[in-house]
Amino acid sequence: MTDITVIPVTGASSYDVRVGRGLVADLAAVLPPAAAKVLVIHAPPLAAQAEALREQLAGRVEVLLAEVPDAEGAKRIEVAAFCWQIMGQTDFTRTDAVVGLGGGATTDLAGFVAATWLRGVAVVQVPTTVLGMVDAAVGGKTGINTAEGKNLVGAFWAPSAVIVDLDLLAELPQNEILAGFAEVVKCGFIADPVILELLEADVSVATDRESPIFRELIERSIRVKAAVVSDDFTEQGQREILNYGHTLGHAIEHAERYRWRHGAAIAIGMVFAAELSHLAGSLPAEQVDRTRRILASLTLPTGYPLGRWKTLLATMQRDKKTRAGMLRFIVLDDVARPRVLNGTDESMLFAAYQEVGE
Numbered sequence: 001m002t003d004i005t006v007i008p009v010t011g012a013s014s015y016d017v018r019v020g021r022g023l024v025a026d027l028a029a030v031l032p033p034a035a036a037k038v039l040v041i042h043a044p045p046l047a048a049q050a051e052a053l054r055e056q057l058a059g060r061v062e063v064l065l066a067e068v069p070d071a072e073g074a075k076r077i078e079v080a081a082f083c084w085q086i087m088g089q090t091d092f093t094r095t096d097a098v099v100g101l102g103g104g105a106t107t108d109l110a111g112f113v114a115a116t117w118l119r120g121v122a123v124v125q126v127p128t129t130v131l132g133m134v135d136a137a138v139g140g141k142t143g144i145n146t147a148e149g150k151n152l153v154g155a156f157w158a159p160s161a162v163i164v165d166l167d168l169l170a171e172l173p174q175n176e177i178l179a180g181f182a183e184v185v186k187c188g189f190i191a192d193p194v195i196l197e198l199l200e201a202d203v204s205v206a207t208d209r210e211s212p213i214f215r216e217l218i219e220r221s222i223r224v225k226a227a228v229v230s231d232d233f234t235e236q237g238q239r240e241i242l243n244y245g246h247t248l249g250h251a252i253e254h255a256e257r258y259r260w261r262h263g264a265a266i267a268i269g270m271v272f273a274a275e276l277s278h279l280a281g282s283l284p285a286e287q288v289d290r291t292r293r294i295l296a297s298l299t300l301p302t303g304y305p306l307g308r309w310k311t312l313l314a315t316m317q318r319d320k321k322t323r324a325g326m327l328r329f330i331v332l333d334d335v336a337r338p339r340v341l342n343g344t345d346e347s348m349l350f351a352a353y354q355e356v357g358e
């Protein structure tokens with residue numbers, strides 16, 4: 001019998017995150033009972049798995065496939081329109097359902113398409129990257145990018161189920177696994193120090209997709225995310241802690257025209273946030289060093305060109321946490337003690353960035 005862990009998300013929206021192996025074989029069990037059609041939105045490397053889903057569900061529902069551009073190329077309004085067109089041409093109704101099959105970029109798009117079609121249809125998220133499993137597919141933040149910035153258009157729209165099938169990681173390149181671990185590290189610093197200890201104990205075992213420690217890290221990170229979004233689905237407060245490292249990280253992704261992996265950009269963002277936490281509060285210097293050390297052990301970047309500061313600062317102004325033109329950052333008073341830093345002056349931000357700049 002399959003060993004399944006069920007992590008509930010509660011609050012404004014309730015659904016389960018199911019973690020295990022071979023779980024997609026039972027996808028029919030989590031589809032809305034009234035669904036007659038399912039639109040599987042998938043990234044190109046998942047074409048064979050999408051086709052397998054079509055065969056598996058034949059006789060139960062009509063499966064439509066939407067192969068969308070890879071990675072951040074999916075998070076564009078034209079791609080959402082491509083999906084809406086398929087739905088329009090097939091009379092996709094409110095009782096039908098979307099399935100997001102891919103990494104975080106695909107599940108962000110799939111969630112957005114589901115949130116907007118007929119003002120909202122069900123979406124089941126089937127993440128296929130570490131990053132998608134521990135973060136993007138859970139919590140119902142959906143969205144696309146615009147020329148001005150990352151995730152500037154979107155909706156809070158909860159999935160009806162999240163299927164974390166670890167077998168789907170079999171073909172994922174190791175550098176994508178490592179990039180996904182940036183969000184695992186984030187969960188460690190904002191809420192669960194055991195995550196950091198497991199990474200420090202043996203990073204090779206921790207990132208070996210066959211090891212029980214790997215699964216433990218995935219589950220611990222999902223629990224962190226599930227707890228936060230259960231308390232604050234629409235980011236009225238507490239949820240902002242999940243943005244640790246993201247204010248600068250998103251600006252880097254924008255500066256790099258979305259060619260960088262999200263995990264790589266937020267790795268640098270977390271070094272910056274740790275430096276800022278040290279300067280603005282009480283985060284001990286050794287935790288800043290620890291941030292760099294853990295990220296480097298995952299071969300993630302920890303520095304960015306000093307000369308890019310002004311560009312990054314301008315982009316950060318459009319961060320969703322900004323209030324009345326004032327930038328806000330998530331900082332740590334210590335490990336697992338995150339808070340919002342309001343009203344940071346530019347000289348302090350630059351001082352923190354100088355430690356990141358190279």
Ligand SMILES: NC(=O)c1ccc[n+]([C@@H]2O[C@H](COP(=O)([O-])OP(=O)(O)OC[C@H]3O[C@@H](n4cnc5c(N)ncnc54)[C@H](O)[C@@H]3O)[C@@H](O)[C@H]2O)c1
Nearest residue numbers: 043045071103104105128129131135136141168171172262
């Ligand atoms: N909504 C949220 O709460 C949330 C949280 C974190 C990140 N995100 C978003 O997630 C995105 C990053 O997600 P990501 O790191 O998964 O990147 P991604 O979706 O771009 O996937 C990374 C690469 O791996 C490929 N891939 C995916 N699954 C595969 C598999 N099983 N086998 C082989 N190749 C596979 C993809 O096609 C892509 O080329 C960003 O857009 C970020 O903003 C959203």
Ligand SMILES: O=C(O)C(=O)C[C@@H](O)[C@H](O)[C@H](O)COP(=O)(O)O
Nearest residue numbers: 135139141150151239242243246320
């Ligand atoms: O779920 C959240 O809340 C997060 O902030 C998780 C982040 O890891 C994620 O990258 C998210 O997409 C960032 O959202 P944004 O609101 O800063 O665009």
Ligand SMILES: [Zn+2]
Nearest residue numbers: 183246262266
């Ligand atoms: Zn993120």
